[in-house]
Amino acid sequence: MDKTSRRESLEAQVASFPAKPGVYLFKDAKGRVLYVGKADVLRDRVRAYFGPTLEVRHIRMVERAERLEYVLTDSISEAFLLESNLIKQHHPRYNIRLKDDKSYPYVKVTFGEDFPRILRTRTLGDRSARYFGPFANAKSVDQSLDLLQKLFPYRTCKLNIVAADDGRGRTVPPSALPGGRPCLLFHLKRCTAPCVGNTTRDEYRETVEKSVLFLEGRYEALARDTKKEMQQASDALAYERAATLRDRLVAIERTLDRQEVHAYKGDDFDVHAAAVDEGDAVVQVFRVRDGTVVSRDHFSLEGSEGALAPDVLASFLRQHYAVAAAVPPEIVVPLPIPEVEAFEAFATERRGGPVRILVPQRGKKRHLADLAERNAKDALEQERVRWMADRGKTDTALRELADAVGLEGPPKRIECYDVSHVQGTSVVSSMV
Numbered sequence: 101m102d103k104t105s106r107r108e109s110l111e112a113q114v115a116s117f118p119a120k121p122g123v124y125l126f127k128d129a130k131g132r133v134l135y136v137g138k139a140d141v142l143r144d145r146v147r148a149y150f151g152p153t154l155e156v157r158h159i160r161m162v163e164r165a166e167r168l169e170y171v172l173t174d175s176i177s178e179a180f181l182l183e184s185n186l187i188k189q190h191h192p193r194y195n196i197r198l199k200d201d202k203s204y205p206y207v208k209v210t211f212g213e214d215f216p217r218i219l220r221t222r223t224l225g226d227r228s229a230r231y232f233g234p235f236a237n238a239k240s241v242d243q244s245l246d247l248l249q250k251l252f253p254y255r256t257c258k259l260n261i262v263a264a265d266d267g268r269g270r271t272v273p274p275s276a277l278p279g280g281r282p283c284l285l286f287h288l289k290r291c292t293a294p295c296v297g298n299t300t301r302d303e304y305r306e307t308v309e310k311s312v313l314f315l316e317g318r319y320e321a322l323a324r325d326t327k328k329e330m331q332q333a334s335d336a337l338a339y340e341r342a343a344t345l346r347d348r349l350v351a352i353e354r355t356l357d358r359q360e361v362h363a364y365k366g367d368d369f370d371v372h373a374a375a376v377d378e379g380d381a382v383v384q385v386f387r388v389r390d391g392t393v394v395s396r397d398h399f400s401l402e403g404s405e406g407a408l409a410p411d412v413l414a415s416f417l418r419q420h421y422a423v424a425a426a427v428p429p430e431i432v433v434p435l436p437i438p439e440v441e442a443f444e445a446f447a448t449e450r451r452g453g454p455v456r457i458l459v460p461q462r463g464k465k466r467h468l469a470d471l472a473e474r475n476a477k478d479a480l481e482q483e484r485v486r487w488m489a490d491r492g493k494t495d496t497a498l499r500e501l502a503d504a505v506g507l508e509g510p511p512k513r514i515e516c517y518d519v520s521h522v523q524g525t526s527v528v529s530s531m532v
């Protein structure tokens with residue numbers, strides 16, 4: 101099909117689109133998804149792609165498209181969610197999308213168990229569990245969990261430990277741990293060993309609740325409670341327990357001191373800022389809980405050629421909050437983003453309570469938004485150095501391979517054939 105007739109065909113397809121909310125897909129001649137978008141009024145939105153004012157990347161996308169499809173949704177919020185899922189599934193070339201979006205880690209607290217575990221996971225979906233995240237990398241999650249387990253010992257084993265029905269909440273060691281001996285974690289003081297009935301269900305769960313407060317960043321409340329408990333233990337001459345609580349208090353206060361910014365008394369909000377340069381983009385995220393910046397993460401994006409920071413930020417927010425374990429009541433950004441009302445409605449539905457986007461002009465939140473922006477620029481520069489080094493490494497390896505096997509230049513494509521057989525019969529082979 102030539103360029104003109106392809107465009108006419110697309111425009112004819114748009115004419116049959118309904119004036120309802122939903123998600124639209126641009127596909128190429130081979131059926132590959134080039135772009136996924138969402139719209140309150142499908143027909144009007146998709147028609148705009150054939151108007152005079154288009155971004156360069158959208159002009160290119162329309163030039164390659166052959167087919168248009170849509171999926172109706174009940175609301176624009178549902179369309180946001182579906183758009184995000186389809187981007188994750190198809191990785192459309194012309195969408196701004198998260199890099200490595202399949203692998204972002206979460207922290208999971210398995211509240212469905214009598215003696216909950218706290219672990220790193222990459223999948224959501226257990227309704228009885230509580231999740232935190234997503235976080236940008238597994239290493240920082242492991243470091244946090246390492247500290248957490250030292251402060252609030254919890255089990256990580258897969259034993260099925262149930263509370264006995266003796267009315268006193270004792271555990272049932274015989275069914276849980278043959279031999280009745282706890283593992284090394286108990287001796288390292290990283291688990292209170294419910295497997296051998298060393299703790300009651302209520303005591304154990306109280307500690308897990310404290311871990312959750314720590315994960316939420318409620319450091320000040322935790323420090324207050326720990327101080328009180330320490331005093332009580334000391335008054336009761338329980339010196340060993342008082343010493344354990346003292347060590348815990350010191351670690352919590354140290355964590356609190358490490359947070360550079362804690363001047364937003366009582367506020368819960370997230371701050372996002374984007375840096376974009378030559379098709380690469382990074383979004384910096386600060387999570388502020390109880391007035392303290394409790395985590396800083398940056399996420400890399402791809403597909404942002406020709407896009408501006410507000411578009412990158414808007415795309416990121418949709419994808420991030422579609423999978424975020426928690427949505428705060430306020431989201432701070434350094435500059436206005438497109439379709440803010442639709443996004444607020446979507447985030448409000450996800451949270452189950454009002455969410456607003458704030459673009460502060462002055463004050464502490466403006467300072468934090470600016471700080472996030474500077475961090476995003478810095479992270480982008482560092483990422484680019486890393487990406488270039490990776491590319492450099494690949495180029496060097498390919499040149500060395502070419503020398504080793506006597507090729508004229510580095511190979512552009514490498515095919516490997518794997519052949520298997522059963523004593524010379526039933527031959528099967530595949531190319532990778």
Ligand code: SF4
Binds near residue numbers: 282
């Ligand atoms: S001490 Fe017992 S409950 Fe704790 S991790 Fe080891 S086996 Fe599991």
